[in-house]
Amino acid sequence: MNQYIPSTASTALPGRQQELVSRVLAADLPRHVGEPVTIAGWVHRRRQLKSVSFLIVRDRTGMAQVVLTGPLAEALDDLPEETVVQVDGLAVASAQAPCGAEITGATVTALSGPAVAPPFDLYRPGIPAGLATILDNAGVALRHPLLRAPFELAAAAVAGFRGYLDLAGFTEIHTPKIVGTATESGANVFGIDYFGRKAFLAQSPQFYKQTMVGVFERVYEVGPVFRAEPHDTARHLAQYTSLDAEFGFITDHHDVMNILTGALTGMTTAIEERASDAVTRLGITLPPVPAAIPEIDFGNAQELITEHTGTDPRGEPDLAPAGERWLSGWALREYGSAFLFVTGYPAVKRPFYTHPDPRRPERTRSFDLLFNGLELVTGGQRLHRHDDYLAALTARGENPDDYAGYLDVFAHGMPPHGGFAIGLERFIARLTKADNIRATTLFPRDLHRLAP
Amino acid sequence: MNQYIPSTASTALPGRQQELVSRVLAADLPRHVGEPVTIAGWVHRRRQLKSVSFLIVRDRTGMAQVVLTGPLAEALDDLPEETVVQVDGLAVASAQAPCGAEITGATVTALSGPAVAPPFDLYRPGIPAGLATILDNAGVALRHPLLRAPFELAAAAVAGFRGYLDLAGFTEIHTPKIVGTATESGANVFGIDYFGRKAFLAQSPQFYKQTMVGVFERVYEVGPVFRAEPHDTARHLAQYTSLDAEFGFITDHHDVMNILTGALTGMTTAIEERASDAVTRLGITLPPVPAAIPEIDFGNAQELITEHTGTDPRGEPDLAPAGERWLSGWALREYGSAFLFVTGYPAVKRPFYTHPDPRRPERTRSFDLLFNGLELVTGGQRLHRHDDYLAALTARGENPDDYAGYLDVFAHGMPPHGGFAIGLERFIARLTKADNIRATTLFPRDLHRLAP
Numbered sequence: 001m002n003q004y005i006p007s008t009a010s011t012a013l014p015g016r017q018q019e020l021v022s023r024v025l026a027a028d029l030p031r032h033v034g035e036p037v038t039i040a041g042w043v044h045r046r047r048q049l050k051s052v053s054f055l056i057v058r059d060r061t062g063m064a065q066v067v068l069t070g071p072l073a074e075a076l077d078d079l080p081e082e083t084v085v086q087v088d089g090l091a092v093a094s095a096q097a098p099c100g101a102e103i104t105g106a107t108v109t110a111l112s113g114p115a116v117a118p119p120f121d122l123y124r125p126g127i128p129a130g131l132a133t134i135l136d137n138a139g140v141a142l143r144h145p146l147l148r149a150p151f152e153l154a155a156a157a158v159a160g161f162r163g164y165l166d167l168a169g170f171t172e173i174h175t176p177k178i179v180g181t182a183t184e185s186g187a188n189v190f191g192i193d194y195f196g197r198k199a200f201l202a203q204s205p206q207f208y209k210q211t212m213v214g215v216f217e218r219v220y221e222v223g224p225v226f227r228a229e230p231h232d233t234a235r236h237l238a239q240y241t242s243l244d245a246e247f248g249f250i251t252d253h254h255d256v257m258n259i260l261t262g263a264l265t266g267m268t269t270a271i272e273e274r275a276s277d278a279v280t281r282l283g284i285t286l287p288p289v290p291a292a293i294p295e296i297d298f299g300n301a302q303e304l305i306t307e308h309t310g311t312d313p314r315g316e317p318d319l320a321p322a323g324e325r326w327l328s329g330w331a332l333r334e335y336g337s338a339f340l341f342v343t344g345y346p347a348v349k350r351p352f353y354t355h356p357d358p359r360r361p362e363r364t365r366s367f368d369l370l371f372n373g374l375e376l377v378t379g380g381q382r383l384h385r386h387d388d389y390l391a392a393l394t395a396r397g398e399n400p401d402d403y404a405g406y407l408d409v410f411a412h413g414m415p416p417h418g419g420f421a422i423g424l425e426r427f428i429a430r431l432t433k434a435d436n437i438r439a440t441t442l443f444p445r446d447l448h449r450l451a452p
Numbered sequence: 453m454n455q456y457i458p459s460t461a462s463t464a465l466p467g468r469q470q471e472l473v474s475r476v477l478a479a480d481l482p483r484h485v486g487e488p489v490t491i492a493g494w495v496h497r498r499r500q501l502k503s504v505s506f507l508i509v510r511d512r513t514g515m516a517q518v519v520l521t522g523p524l525a526e527a528l529d530d531l532p533e534e535t536v537v538q539v540d541g542l543a544v545a546s547a548q549a550p551c552g553a554e555i556t557g558a559t560v561t562a563l564s565g566p567a568v569a570p571p572f573d574l575y576r577p578g579i580p581a582g583l584a585t586i587l588d589n590a591g592v593a594l595r596h597p598l599l600r601a602p603f604e605l606a607a608a609a610v611a612g613f614r615g616y617l618d619l620a621g622f623t624e625i626h627t628p629k630i631v632g633t634a635t636e637s638g639a640n641v642f643g644i645d646y647f648g649r650k651a652f653l654a655q656s657p658q659f660y661k662q663t664m665v666g667v668f669e670r671v672y673e674v675g676p677v678f679r680a681e682p683h684d685t686a687r688h689l690a691q692y693t694s695l696d697a698e699f700g701f702i703t704d705h706h707d708v709m710n711i712l713t714g715a716l717t718g719m720t721t722a723i724e725e726r727a728s729d730a731v732t733r734l735g736i737t738l739p740p741v742p743a744a745i746p747e748i749d750f751g752n753a754q755e756l757i758t759e760h761t762g763t764d765p766r767g768e769p770d771l772a773p774a775g776e777r778w779l780s781g782w783a784l785r786e787y788g789s790a791f792l793f794v795t796g797y798p799a800v801k802r803p804f805y806t807h808p809d810p811r812r813p814e815r816t817r818s819f820d821l822l823f824n825g826l827e828l829v830t831g832g833q834r835l836h837r838h839d840d841y842l843a844a845l846t847a848r849g850e851n852p853d854d855y856a857g858y859l860d861v862f863a864h865g866m867p868p869h870g871g872f873a874i875g876l877e878r879f880i881a882r883l884t885k886a887d888n889i890r891a892t893t894l895f896p897r898d899l900h901r902l903a904p
Binding site for chain 2: 059193199411416450
């Protein structure tokens with residue numbers, strides 16, 4: 001694919017004309033063998049030998065090799081790595097060059113000033129520094145083909161999420177991130193000075209996406225959510241990207257699990273289709289999403305853990321991380337699935353809007369999706385009757401009046417509905433087996449980090 | 453298109469089976485004439501006549517009419533408008549019914565409690581209340597087919613924006629909304645208590661999208677931006693959705709204008725394709741986006757305004773709203789275009805990162821796009837050399853050290869680049885000729901409004 005760059009055009013009255021000149025992208029160089037070409041990108045690496053020098057130019061599609069001889073080679077002294085250059089030359093076939101073609105007889109023009117050396121060499125094949133150094137210098141570090149790869153996966157995954165839901169009749173929404181009351185709990189919420197009043201950053205679009213089920217039946221949102229996480233761990237962030245879906249006219253949480261399965265399939269398929277080069281670069285294998293992801297009831301899960309491990313979690317209202325890891329391994333062994341639904345969590349550990357299981361009201365029509373040993377998604381059916389909300393809040397010792405704005409819409413007719421939220425950065429971290437979620441977060445925010 | 457709803461499934465160990473029952477959507481009813489069908493949705497309107505009653509059920513695709521006779525009709529007394537119902541009956545052809553089909557011999561089951569009456573009748577064809585009442589009750593008001601229509605346009609427009617840029621080699625990014633320093637100016641910024649430190653809500657992703665040009669060359673973001681606007685006007689919001697694009701290897705701002713023209717074409721095309729029903733409902737006509745949107749130089753624009761109106765703006769560094777309106781009308785008369793680029797704005801009114809016009813350095817390689825009389829988009833070429841940033845800040849009496857985090861990446865090699873930002877709500881407001889931007893904003897935030 002060529003990218004056409006119009007030259008400077010007239011800035012006079014309407015009707016300007018433009019000349020077009022073409023820039024060839026690195027990945028397309030082999031298709032231009034025998035032709036004069038212009039490429040442009042970053043000086044990735046210089047190799048100055050006795051009689052010949054090589055300039056590797058990096059653009060968004062890959063690397064192009066430029067062969068320089070004689071006085072041309074001396075120009076490289078003024079073009080340190082990361083300088084942006086335009087190269088005009090002849091594309092020739094070369095078995096040794098990346099992509100099987102290289103450029104000879106070239107003129108090299110700097111498009112930026114000579115680059116200051118990055119804090120580490122970006123041309124090394126491995127990751128060139130520790131996480132703290134990378135994050136402190138993210139603007140430059142992300143140019144490294146391995147460090148930018150997770151974000152290529154993320155962009156593809158989001159496209160796949162949307163693509164599946166668009167086809168399934170969902171409508172995309174954009175909801176307020178500044179809210180008057182904390183969404184789900186008073187803890188871990190950032191306060192804002194809102195024109196002299198106290199406001200908060202939204203911890204989730206939960207209320208808004210439920211409300212919009214009353215308007216569009218099926219909605220999704222891709223947007224930032226905020227948690228004032230006081231824990232400095234490898235998996236907590238103060239801001240992350242939440243892939244939220246919510247929809248009506250369901251029978252129970254299994255309908256939610258089905259749509260989630262479809263969305264995950266869309267995400268991994270899109271990664272294969274749009275980001276296969278990044279997958280190869282990372283050396284990872286994408287896990288197949290089973291047509292029916294295995295499911296285990298919370299109680300049965302505890303029985304299994306008791307039977308097969310040294311611990312007895314029965315009576316606990318939630319699964320411990322070690323239990324989740326064991327269950328995930330069990331599902332991989334038994335069903336060949338990296339994904340496992342755990343359903344029927346006790347009501348006591350779920351938010352007040354969770355729909356109880358009518359057959360055993362202390363349990364819920366909720367689920368967690370475990371992926372590669374960790375909880376990736378939480379979801380389920382929600383309450384949809386106003387009276388049920390009043391009863392649920394009262395039973396928890398809460399005053400329904402405090403939730404009046406949230407509850408009002410349920411008095412006006414809402415269908416049975418449910419939904420889920422996928423943490424984008426966490427999904428990519430599990431896919432890429434990153435040790436720290438910060439490696440899959442663009443400019444992460446945490447207890448200590450507010451820049452870059 | 454049918455929507456399949458799985459029935460309650462086993463929650464036992466993996467391998468659950470599901471039975472599927474189908475729900476027919478209102479728009480698909482004619483294709484099921486002669487068949488028993490199940491529909492589900494909201495009671496939009498009841499009409500109880502002497503010998504027969506009609507129930508209009510609204511779902512996300514439209515309206516379905518149910519004919520009830522005898523004792524069945526009495527059931528309507530317990531199903532006030534907005535109650536959610538399931539209707540099982542026979543689809544029959546009917547010239548009088550919406551879509552040409554209706555349901556007879558029906559059983560009606562309530563899926564919600566009897567709905568409390570909304571603060572205004574949602575079944576009236578016109579908009580049933582003033583803006584303040586609508587916004588106060590947005591969760592229910594947006595169910596009105598006219599009030600929800602702008603958000604159908606918005607979802608389609610965003611899909612078209614992404615669709616065009618995806619094909620043009622752009623990568624989608626998600627950047628921090630909490631920042632350590634105010635992005636562009638100290639004014640109009642919301643402060644946050646960030647773990648005891650002072651932080652701010654991002655006014656734009658400007659810094660991050662420029663930085664990511666160094667990584668992916670071409671990036672876009674669809675996300676919230678925040679302005680602590682102290683003005684209580686029909687066009688100011690505290691949060692809006694910004695469609696941001698930024699890309700490298702350009703010649704000048706005309707390349708930016710070309711990509712913007714493509715994006716706008718993608719947006720209007722997607723609205724035609726995905727939201728034609730909402731366009732019809734609103735009774736609007738989509739403006740064609742010219743292949744080459746007319747362009748006028750800022751100075752020439754001032755000359756024209758002086759020549760043709762009673763005012764002489766020459767010497768002013770910016771266009772007044774009245775001037776923008778006049779120019780927009782002029783472009784419509786002269787070129788049949790609802791869009792007009794004004795280029796070459798004086799540097800004094802543009803941000804410090806704006807690239808000057810080398811031929812006349814007091815002017816810039818920047819543009820505004822006027823649409824239906826208002827500025828819709830601002831964009832242009834940015835500075836890309838570190839030295840130029842230092843000089844530009846110094847010339848403005850600013851200390852480059854205050855911008856060290858922003859400037860660092862430019863020392864490491866950045867290509868000539870530029871970009872733009874489209875305000876989504878403003879675009880939809882101009883398309884739908886809304887008097888107030890709040891009518892095209894989902895749960896708007898302003899000086900006074902923090903709920904719902």
